Amino acid sequence: MLNGPNLNLLGQREPDVYGSTTLKDLENGLLANAPTGMHLEFYQSNHEGAMIDRIHQLMDQPVDGIVINPGAWTHTSVAIRDALSAVTAPFVEVHISNVHSREAFRHHSYFSDIALAVIAGCGMQGYTFALETLNQHLKG
Numbered sequence: 396m397l398n399g400p401n402l403n404l405l406g407q408r409e410p411d412v413y414g415s416t417t418l419k420d421l422e423n424g425l426l427a428n429a430p431t432g433m434h435l436e437f438y439q440s441n442h443e444g445a446m447i448d449r450i451h452q453l454m455d456q457p458v459d460g461i462v463i464n465p466g467a468w469t470h471t472s473v474a475i476r477d478a479l480s481a482v483t484a485p486f487v488e489v490h491i492s493n494v495h496s497r498e499a500f501r502h503h504s505y506f507s508d509i510a511l512a513v514i515a516g517c518g519m520q521g522y523t524f525a526l527e528t529l530n531q532h533l534k535g
């Protein structure tokens with residue numbers, strides 16, 4: 396599970412938009428309730444190059460699937476899109492807020508057309524839905 400810039404501030408950052416749950420609480424909740432047999436690893440970065448390097452590691456240490464909230468990179472980063480394209484694992488794009496009901500610059504995503512699924516506006520539950528979606532997909 397990959398979280399992009401400013402998502403380390405969950406719980407403190409614009410709580411009216413992103414809620415009061417911290418990233419740690421989110422991760423612990425997901426670990427406790429992950430679908431049976433699913434092993435989770437978490438990574439968050441505020442640095443685009445570091446996120447790209449982390450995604451590249453998945454070429455040598457493959458995973459079955461990725462859940463990513465690219466944060467503001469959603470709307471700007473061809474480089475992270477290209478990194479995800481290089482890795483064959485399917486990914487689910489998650490946004491805590493409904494990006495389509497916000498500013499126009501949040502309506503475009505560099506990820507959605509190559510994502511397995513896109514979840515927006517479901518709050519933190521979106522991450523749980525993303526794991527369930529990946530699980531269903533992987534089970535075929």
Ligand code: DQA
Binds near residue numbers: 400464466467468494
């Ligand atoms: C976000 C939406 C983005 O537009 C924003 O830049 C974020 C978080 C979300 O989870 O709703 O940082 O991806």
